[in-house]
Amino acid sequence: MKLANQICPSTTMGKIKNGALIVDVRKTEEVASVTFDVPNYINIPIDELEERFNEIPKDKEIVMVCLSGERSLKTTYFLMNNGFENVFNMDGGIIKWVSKNFPTKGDVASLLAMSSCDCSQSNCC
Secondary structure (H helix, E strand, O other): OOOOEEEOHHHHHHHHHOOOEEEEOOOHHHHHHEEEOOOOEEEOOHHHHHHHHHHOOOOOOEEEEOOOOHHHHHHHHHHHHOOOOOEEEEOOHHHHHHHOOOOEEEOHHHHHHHOOOOOOOOOOO
């Protein structure tokens, strides 16, 4: 099986500028708290993906996202197994996205409080 393409928030931002679709697989309650403030964004919670993945166009670059990159990695493989070729997982999720001061809407402080990730480390892209 082919390995999923893992990309960082900086690369994701570049893909967004080129028209990539961001698919956030977090639960609706998570998205209500804080979300990505970018064009071409949809939320399909992971537990709905199997029924709704046909809403995702196969002819665009797709970046799967979640809180930390773990759930989105699973969904990246799911899409790959269903014929998607231009699908990427954003490693580190919205936690790492926020650490880069990329655009968000909502209560970023509450997101950071529940996160144990220290993305101030030099190994974050």
